[in-house]
Amino acid sequence: MATLDIDKVRTSFPALKSGYIYGDNAGGSQAVQGVIDRITDYLSNTNVQLGADYSIGVQSNQRVAEGAASAAALFNAGSVDEVGFGPSSTMLFENLARALENDIQAGDEFIITEEHEANNGPWKRLAARRGAVLKYWRPTPTSSENPYSVGYKIDELLPLVTSKTRIAAISACSNILGSIVPVKEVVKALRNRAKELGARKVEVSVDCVAYAPHRRIDVRGWDIDFCVFALYKIYGAHNAAFYIRSSTLQSSLTSIAHHFLKVDSKPYKVQPGGPGYELVYGATGVLPYLQSLTPANDLEASFNAIALHEQTLVKSLLTFLTDAKQVERGVRVVGQSKVELSRVPTISFVVVGQNAIKSKDIVGIFDNKGGIGIRYGHFYAYTLIDNLSPKLDVDDGVVRISFVHYNTVGEVERVIDILKEILA
Ligand SMILES: Cc1ncc(COP(=O)(O)O)c(C=O)c1O
Structure with missing residues (x-):
C-alpha cells in the first residue's frame, strides 16, 4: 500500500x-495551494456573472461547471446533476429540509443522531412544522470502565425503525467522538428492516463534514439520498457541497428557487441564489491535490x-x-x-x-x-x-x-x- x-x-x-x-x-x-490559486485566478480573470455568452462569461460558466464535476467525484455521485454548492453545510441541510416539506406527512417518523446540530436542527424543525415524530439513535458506552466511551450500535438503531420511518439522518463520523459509522452497513440494515415492516419511503441523510477529510465518500455504494460536506474541512475555502440522489431530487423535493426557473430535475431546486462562484471554482483544487497523494493518482x-x-x-x-x-x-x-x-x-x-x-x-x-x-x-x-x-x-x-x-x-x-x- x-x-x-x-x-x-x-x-x-x-x-x-x-x-x-x-x-x-x-x-x-488549512487550504491547499491549488485552491488558493484558483480563487485568486477566478477573481482576477473571470469574475463576471454566470450565464452570459460573451467570452469571459463562457469561461466563467465553464469554471463553475468544473466545480460540480469535482464535487461529483468527491461524493462518487453518478452525475453532476446530483450535486450543488452553498455557503455552509448548516444552510444546505436547512434548504434540503424546506424543499422536502411537501412530501412529509403527519405521523411520519424521523430517526436522528445527536451529533452536530447542522444535521439535527433542520429535521427537528421540519418535524415540528409537519407533525412528524422524532426518534433518537443515541451513542452508548462501549466500555464498562469509561462512561464517556460512547459509540453507535446498529442493534440500538433497528428497534427504532417502524412502518412510519420516513427519514434517517446520521453522521458518517462524529466531530466529537471521532468514530466512523459504517454507513453502508447501517443503511442496508435500516432499509431491510423498513422494507420488512412496509415503510412507504425512507430517505437517508448523511453528514459527511467530519468524515470527508479522512475517508472516501461513496454515496452510491452507501445507497443514500442526501449527503453534505464542507470544503473548509477538506483543504478548501468556506463553502459546502451537497449530493441529492437524482430520483429523490425529482420525486420528493419541491423547488425553493425562483418560481420561473425551470429546475425540476436539477440541483438548483435546493440552491436558491448563486453559490459563490470563486469558491466553487476554488473547490476544483481539492480533488487533484488528493489524487496526487499517491502515484496511482x-x-x-x-x-x-x-x-x-x-x-x-x-x-x-x-x-x-x-x-x-x-x-x-x-x-x-x-x-x-x-x-x-x-x-x-x-x-x-x-x-x-x-x-x-x-x-x-x-x-x-x-x-x-x-x-x-x-x-x-x-x-x-x-x-x-x-x-x-x-x-x-x-x-x-x-x-x-x-x-x-x-x-x-x-x-x-x-x-x-x-x-x-x-x-x-
Ligand atoms: C460534523 C459537522 N457537521 C456540520 C458542521 C457544520 O458545517 P458548516 O460550518 O459548513 O455549516 C460541522 C462544523 O463543524 C461539523 O463538524
Missing part, C-alpha cells in the same frame, strides 16, 4: 510553513494512505491518554479509545474526579504556550455532550485535539509533552 510523503504533503499548504501546529482541524483545515489509494498515516497520529495520542497513569489522574476519552481504522484523529477528552481540570483551563495553558491551536467546548454537538452521563458542563464541554494527514508524529509528541506538564 502506498504511503504519504509528509514533507511533500506539507509543501502544498502555505500556512504550514510557519511551523505553527494546527490541532483544530475538525474545526477547519487515484482517490481510493490516496484515502487509504491518509488513513494509514492518521493511524500513527491516533495511536500516539490515544496511547498516552488511556495510559493507566492518566486514567488514574482522571483523564477520560469521550468516544472510543481503541486504535482502530474506524477512528479518525479527532480526539476528545475530559479530566474529571478529585483533581478535575476544566477543559477551558487545559486549552488556556496551550494558548499561553503559543505556537499551537486546540480548542474546548461542545463544538455544536450540544445535545451529544449534554446527554453524557455523568453530566458534564456542556459549555466547558471537552478538550478536542484534531489532526489530519498533514500533521506529523512530532507535532503529536509536542501536544503530549504539554499534556504531561498539565497532568503531572
